Structures are given as C-alpha cells and as structure tokens.
Amino acid sequence: MVTLVAAGYGLTRYRSVAKTHQAVTVARKSLLGMLPTFVAVFGLVGLFQVFVPPSLVERWLGAGGGPFSLLVGALLGSVAAGPPAGAFPIAGSLIQAGAWMPAVAAFIVSWVLVGVVSLPFEGRVFGWRYALTRNGMSFLLAMLIGLAMGLLV
Amino acid sequence: MLQALRREVLLVAVAGLYLWAFVADSEGAVRALASGGRVFLSVVLIIVSVFGILGLFQVWVDKKKVAAHLGERAGLGTITLGAAFGTVLVGPVYVIFPLLFAIRAHGARWAVVTAILTAWAVKIPMVPLEVQFLGWRFSLARTVLTFIGAVVMGFLVEWLMTLGSPRILQATPNLIDAATGQEEQPVKGEPGAARIN
Numbered sequence: 001m002v003t004l005v006a007a008g009y010g011l012t013r014y015r016s017v018a019k020t021h022q023a024v025t026v027a028r029k030s031l032l033g034m035l036p037t038f039v040a041v042f043g044l045v046g047l048f049q050v051f052v053p054p055s056l057v058e059r060w061l062g063a064g065g066g067p068f069s070l071l072v073g074a075l076l077g078s079v080a081a082g083p084p085a086g087a088f089p090i091a092g093s094l095i096q097a098g099a100w101m102p103a104v105a106a107f108i109v110s111w112v113l114v115g116v117v118s119l120p121f122e123g124r125v126f127g128w129r130y131a132l133t134r135n136g137m138s139f140l141l142a143m144l145i146g147l148a149m150g151l152l153v
Numbered sequence: 154m155l156q157a158l159r160r161e162v163l164l165v166a167v168a169g170l171y172l173w174a175f176v177a178d179s180e181g182a183v184r185a186l187a188s189g190g191r192v193f194l195s196v197v198l199i200i201v202s203v204f205g206i207l208g209l210f211q212v213w214v215d216k217k218k219v220a221a222h223l224g225e226r227a228g229l230g231t232i233t234l235g236a237a238f239g240t241v242l243v244g245p246v247y248v249i250f251p252l253l254f255a256i257r258a259h260g261a262r263w264a265v266v267t268a269i270l271t272a273w274a275v276k277i278p279m280v281p282l283e284v285q286f287l288g289w290r291f292s293l294a295r296t297v298l299t300f301i302g303a304v305v306m307g308f309l310v311e312w313l314m315t316l317g318s319p320r321i322l323q324a325t326p327n328l329i330d331a332a333t334g335q336e337e338q339p340v341k342g343e344p345g346a347a348r349i350n
Contacts, residue, residue: 001198001199001202001281002198002201002202002276004202005202005205005206005209006205007205007211007314008205009205009209012209012213012262019213019313020212022212023208023209023211023212023213024208025208026184026207026208026211027204027205027207027208027209028204028208028213030204031200031201031204031281034204034255036164037161037163037164038193038200039167040161040163040164040166040168041163042189042190042192043167043168043170043171043185043186043187043189043192044163044170044189045188045192046183046184046185046186046187046188046189046190047167047171047174047182047184047189048185049188049189050181050182050184050185050188051174051178051181051185056168066222067285072197076184082163084279085200085203085279085282086163086273086274088195088279088282088283088285088286088287089192089282089286090289091286092286092287095287101291101308103226104287105291105295108295109274109295109299109340112274113271114278115246115275118246121246122246122250125250125251125253126250126254126257126266127251129261129314130310130314133310133313133314134267134270134306134310135309137306137309137313138271138306141271141302141306144302145295145298145302145341147270148294148298149291149294149295149298152294152298153290153294
C-alpha cells in the first residue's frame with residue numbers, strides 16, 4: 001500500500017516537482033492536523049473493547065432489532081462529529097461486538113452524509129430549506145444503503 | 154486555548170472517559186489503552202498511505218476546472234459526472250460548501266450540487282482504511298451504493314427544492330471569489346484547514 005502511494009508520488013513528480021512538493025505538504029499537514037482525532041478514535045476503540053459489553057451492542061444494534069437497530073445506527077452516525085476516517089475503526093469494533101452489518105453501514109453513511117454539527121454552516125451557505133432537505137434525505141438514504149448492504153454482502 | 158479545546162472536543166471527551174475509567178477500574182483502563190494502541194499500530198501505515206492519497210488528490214484534481222464544467226449543462230450525464238467528481242473531492246466542510254455554492258451560483262442545478270455533495274461521502278482515498286476494518290466486500294458495496302445513491306439524491310433533493318415556488322439564485326461574484334480564494338487554504342495550513350472531511 002505504502003509502496004503504491006510512493007509510486008504515485010514518484011510518477012507525478014515527473015509532471016511537476018513543485019506540485020509533488022505541494023502534495024507532500026498537504027498530506028503532512030492533514031495527517032498532523034488529524035493526529036489528535038486519531039488518538040481519540042483509537043482511544044475510544046480501546047475503551048469500547050474493554051468496557052462496552054457485547055450484550056449492550058447486541059440490544060441496540062443487533063440483528064434482532066431489525067429496523068430499530070438500523071435507526072439507532074443512522075442516529076448515532078448523525079450526531080457523531082468526527083472525521084470520516086474515524087468512522088471505520090469504530091464501525092469495526094461495533095461489528096466485532098456483534099452489531100448487525102446493515103446498521104453499521106447506516107452508521108458509516110450517516111456519519112459522513114448527515115452532519116448535525118455542521119448543519120448551521122450548511123444552512124448559512126445554501127439556505128435552510130436545502131440544508132434540512134439534504135440532511136433529511138441523507139438520513140433516509142443511510143438506512144436504505146444499510147438495508148441494501150444486507151442483501152448484497 | 155479554548156478554541157483548541159473546542160476543536161479537539163472528541164479528544165477531550167475521550168481523555169475524560171479514560172480519567173473516569175482509571176478511577177473506576179484502573180486495570181481495565183490500561184487494557185483499553187493497550188488494545189487501542191495495538192489497533193492503531195496495526196493500521197498506522199495504512200493511515201499514512203491514506204493521507205498520501207489525499208495529498209495527491211487535493212493537488213492534482215483541478216477543482217475550478219471541473220467546477221466550471223459542471224455549471225454548463227445539466228442532464229443525467231452532468232449529474233453522474235458531478236457524482237464522479239464528488240468521489241475524488243477532498244477537503245473540509247468549510248472549503249467544500251462554499252466551492253459548491255460557487256458552482257451553484259454559476260448556474261449548476263441543485264441536482265448537480267447534491268450529487269457532488271452526496272458522492273463526497275464515498276471517500277475513495279479512505280477505502281484502504283475501510284477495507285482493513287470492514288473487509289473489501291463491505292467497502293465495495295458501500296462505495297457502489299453510495300454512488301448510485303448520489304445520483305438519485307440529486308434528482309430527489311432538486312425535486313423537493315422546486316416544490317412550491319422555485320427560488321432563483323443569482324450569481325454573486327463576491328461569493329464566488331470568496332469561495333475560490335478559500336480553496337487554497339489547506340495548503341497554507343490554516344489552523345483548522347488541515348482537517349480532511
């Protein structure tokens with residue numbers, strides 16, 4: 001993986017050295033900027049594995065819950081205010097703890113698509129009608145994608 | 154200081170949880186820390202790669218050029234193109250939203266804007282991380298479904314937006330300038346600009 005990315009940088013370097021430097025700078029800055037969040041996310045994954053009993057996950061997000069679990073997954077994703085990269089480790093521990101896969105998929109999709117925290121900003125830029133419509137529809141889409149994932153995977 | 158705390162609200166919350174865990178069950182807290190650390194070490198190389206890909210995308214995908222293209226016509230083709238653009242789009246919310254508003258102000262339909270915004274959730278650069286934690290079948294299915302969902306959402310949200318009296322949006326040059334100016338922010342490394350959404 002690292003080799004592939006390095007190769008990508010090597011290849012693009014032929015086109016423009018300056019741009020490659022810029023890419024490295026962007027990558028480094030984003031990585032460093034995200035470091036506190038990653039520490040938090042993996043810290044959370046650890047806490048999760050030790051302190052959250054699978055029975056709890058099973059009850060709220062388990063396959064037995066059906067539509068309820070789907071809704072809980074999408075709701076959790078909506079209020080989660082983290083970078084998308086953080087969604088995957090947490091989703092991984094949810095699955096490990098026995099969560100229903102479609103609920104976890106809904107969780108990831110609503111994590112990236114529905115932003116309760118960024119809603120005021122979206123409303124300011126695009127207008128409230130758009131912000132509310134898009135977020136509402138995205139919430140439904142998250143659950144739909146979750147269901148479809150259950151059939152596909 | 155307060156601003157830094159607000160920005161890293163997640164870290165502060167997790168630190169608080171650990172504090173509580175240490176008081177309640179110090180042995181468990183240590184195990185949690187070790188377990189989190191193990192998971193982190195197992196994916197650290199992938200995380201570095203993901204950010205390497207992000208850097209490449211950010212620099213080589215010419216946002217302005219594609220944006221100008223998307224404002225022109227708007228059939229299913231343009232909307233699909235918008236969705237494709239969304240999958241490689243990289244940047245934080247406060248860069249992407251104004252950029253999309255600029256595209257909208259250039260005359261792009263709500264459908265195109267929404268398709269880009271929804272496909273932005275596909276996060277192609279993050280796929281390696283997703284595969285590591287959830288498997289490639291999961292990742293592939295989610296990517297494809299989100300992409301299809303982006304096109305459908307485009308039409309659906311546009312339809313909902315034009316119900317009743319359609320709002321006419323005028324191109325405001327100031328906003329376009331502001332949006333395109335902001336686009337360079339991440340390179341300059343503004344405090345929050347380093348975050349990738």
